[in-house]
Structures are given as structure tokens and as C-alpha cells.
Amino acid sequence: MNTPASSRQHQVTLRQRMEIAERTMAFQFEKPSGFTFRPGQYLDVTLINPAETDVEGNIRTFSIASAPHEETLMVATRLRDTAFKRTLAALSPGAEVLIDSPGGSFTLHNNAARTAVFIVGGIGVTPVRSMLVAAAHEHLPHRVLMLYLNRRPQDAAFLDELTGLQASNPNFRLVPVMTAVAEAGPGPGEHGPFTAEVLRTHTTDAVSPVYYVVGPPGMVNGVHGLLNGIGVDDDDIRLEDFGGY
Ligand SMILES: Cc1cc2nc3c(=O)[nH]c(=O)nc-3n(C[C@H](O)[C@H](O)[C@H](O)COP(=O)(O)OP(=O)(O)OC[C@H]3O[C@@H](n4cnc5c(N)ncnc54)[C@H](O)[C@@H]3O)c2cc1C
Structure with missing residues (x-):
């Protein structure tokens, strides 16, 4: 060995x-x-x-x-x-x-009174799947919204599983956002670019949200700017940048 x-x-x-x-x-x-x-x-x-x-x-x-x-x-x-x-x-x-041993602090906040809003770009889904499957298993009381950005449904890893998780965790809501309008075809969720208006539409009932942004660097930077642009303070934003994409 x-x-x-x-x-x-x-x-x-x-x-x-x-x-x-x-x-x-x-x-x-x-x-x-x-x-x-x-x-x-x-x-x-x-x-x-x-x-x-x-x-x-x-x-x-x-x-x-x-x-x-x-x-x-x-x-x-x-x-x-x-x-x-x-x-x-x-x-x-x-x-x-x-x-290696695990590292990182991109983990769910403790205060269950605050809504978790995940804004996930493509393969950035990986840590979020872990958090959501664990939250359902542990019956965590947190309300969780996931805006899952992909070009097309066929690019969206774990999409069926995440859709199904809504049934086992009533506190969880998934909104797929397919950004390549011409190629995405019909389906649930939003079709088109991710904008402040799309975010607003789905977060009207979010309570003191904590925003989690994860994905390739360009996507993370863009969404970070969008959040700051609508007045969200960095104290309420957690970023995980998949450097290398
Ligand atoms: C905290 C953290 C978590 C991460 N989690 C994940 C994860 O769960 N899943 C995951 O897939 N990755 C994850 N990554 C990114 C991962 O570590 C790699 O950097 C990434 O997968 C790219 O590896 P690669 O072998 O494809 O490219 P690399 O060989 O590492 O190439 C890096 C550079 O080459 C360029 N490049 C290489 N190939 C191409 C290409 N085909 N087109 C355009 N440019 C190219 C890129 O611009 C990039 O700058 C994470 C990174 C971090 C920091």
C-alpha cells in the first residue's frame, strides 16, 4: 500500500x-x-x-x-x-x-430566522447540493431559495434531484434560470439573463436574506456587483469563486 x-x-x-x-x-x-x-x-x-x-x-x-x-x-x-x-x-x-482534509467556510448560517438565497452558476451547484441534501435530512428550519443559473437544462447538474428535494423539504424552493433563451426551450423557471428584476420577483418574501453566490469567477463577480447595485451589503453576501474556470 x-x-x-x-x-x-x-x-x-x-x-x-x-x-x-x-x-x-x-x-x-x-x-x-x-x-x-x-x-x-x-x-x-x-x-x-x-x-x-x-x-x-x-x-x-x-x-x-x-x-x-x-x-x-x-x-x-x-x-x-x-x-x-x-x-x-x-x-x-x-x-x-x-x-486532503476538507477546508472552507462556505457553509449555511446558523440563524434560521434568516432566509438563505443561493444564486448558483452552473457547476457551482456542488457545495449547494451538499448543503440542501443535508438540510432536508436534518429537517433544518431555514427557508432556502435557490436560483440556479445555466445556459440550458442539459447543462444543469442535479436538476431533477433538486426539483424533487422541494417535496421532501417544504422550506426549499428552486427557481431554474435558463439564460440561453433560444436554446433552452420551454420549461419551468425563468428564461433569459439573470437581472435585479428576476431576483426581486422571487425574493419578495425573503426575511433578512443571506445571499450565497457560487460559480465561475465571472458569474460570481457579476452577481456580486448586481447585489451591491441594488443595495445589498457585503455583510449579507457570501461568495465562493471556482477559480480556474
Ligand atoms: C473553493 C473552490 C471550489 C471548487 N469547486 C469545484 C467543483 O466543485 N467542481 C469543479 O469542476 N471545479 C471546482 N473548482 C475549480 C477547479 O479547482 C478547477 O480550477 C476547474 O475545474 C478547472 O480545472 P481544469 O483542469 O478544467 O482547468 P485548468 O487546467 O486548471 O486550467 C486553468 C486555466 O486554463 C484555462 N483553460 C483550461 N481549459 C480551458 C478550456 N477548455 N476553455 C477555456 N479555458 C480553459 C482557464 O482559463 C484557466 O484559467 C473549485 C475551485 C475552488 C477554488
Whole structure:
């Protein structure tokens, strides 16, 4: 058995991988015994002796998409044509990677009287799935609204599961926002760009909202500016920027 490079690292086995949206894959790894994390945290994944590498190296940060009570550790990513992603996508069940201890503070606030408003761009869904599945499991009293921005439904990972979560958690409401109007086709939610007006329409009953913005840097910056522009203070905004997209 290989010795992990650092005592904070765990060598974990891939159990299953599945396509969860167009060019988007989830990977479920065996969870090391005693491994704990808070919903919304991330970890580093290191490829072990990959067949190819490039200047970006063999490590990427991924938010944990599974909830703590679930059996496996899941991460999900958009597959792009980089050495890391090509190698990751080709891993078969039984293959091993190294993971680091979890980190990050993009986690749900404590005060259940305040509404959580998630504004999620594409693959930014990963930490939010963890938080929402955990909230439903723990019957958390928080009211939660998720505005889920994607170009088209086929880009929206976990969309069916999140839609279904509304039935098991009456405090949770999902509003898909499909931004590529011409390609999105009919469907529930909003169609067109995400604007202050769209936000206002769906947050009229939000109580002292805490805004969570997560996704690629351009999306996070844009929505941050939009929130500041309508007078939301940074004290009420939490940002998680998926640097690298
Ligand atoms: C806290 C945190 C959490 C994260 N969570 C997730 C997560 O859950 N899921 C996830 O997928 N990612 C997540 N990321 C981002 C992740 O770490 C990678 O940076 C990202 O997936 C890109 O990796 P890559 O191998 O595709 O690109 P890299 O090889 O890392 O390339 C990085 C640079 O090359 C450019 N580039 C490479 N390929 C392309 C391409 N095809 N088109 C355009 N430009 C390109 C990019 O502009 C980028 O600047 C997270 C990042 C952070 C900081």
C-alpha cells in the first residue's frame, strides 16, 4: 500500500462515476473512516502517477457535492480538455486518488430566522447540493431559495434531484434560470439573463436574506456587483469563486 505524501491526505478508491449533465461528471469515492466535513466545504484531489500532466499540475480543488450523512464522498466537474480532466474522466472504479482534509467556510448560517438565497452558476451547484441534501435530512428550519443559473437544462447538474428535494423539504424552493433563451426551450423557471428584476420577483418574501453566490469567477463577480447595485451589503453576501474556470 502506498503511503500518502502527507498525514492529512487519504488515499481513496473510486466506486462509481456518472454523467450528470452534458460534459459534466460526478465521481463517488469511498469515504475514509472518521472523515468529517461540513456541507459546503471543499477538498483537494491529487491524481496518483497520472499518464499525462501539464503546467497546471495534478491537483484540483473540488467542493464536496455529497452530504455528510451520505455513504460516499462525491465531487463533480465540467469535463474540459486538460490533462487533469482527461485522466480523471478515464479513471475506472477501483482506481485511487489522494484527497486532503476538507477546508472552507462556505457553509449555511446558523440563524434560521434568516432566509438563505443561493444564486448558483452552473457547476457551482456542488457545495449547494451538499448543503440542501443535508438540510432536508436534518429537517433544518431555514427557508432556502435557490436560483440556479445555466445556459440550458442539459447543462444543469442535479436538476431533477433538486426539483424533487422541494417535496421532501417544504422550506426549499428552486427557481431554474435558463439564460440561453433560444436554446433552452420551454420549461419551468425563468428564461433569459439573470437581472435585479428576476431576483426581486422571487425574493419578495425573503426575511433578512443571506445571499450565497457560487460559480465561475465571472458569474460570481457579476452577481456580486448586481447585489451591491441594488443595495445589498457585503455583510449579507457570501461568495465562493471556482477559480480556474
Ligand atoms: C473553493 C473552490 C471550489 C471548487 N469547486 C469545484 C467543483 O466543485 N467542481 C469543479 O469542476 N471545479 C471546482 N473548482 C475549480 C477547479 O479547482 C478547477 O480550477 C476547474 O475545474 C478547472 O480545472 P481544469 O483542469 O478544467 O482547468 P485548468 O487546467 O486548471 O486550467 C486553468 C486555466 O486554463 C484555462 N483553460 C483550461 N481549459 C480551458 C478550456 N477548455 N476553455 C477555456 N479555458 C480553459 C482557464 O482559463 C484557466 O484559467 C473549485 C475551485 C475552488 C477554488
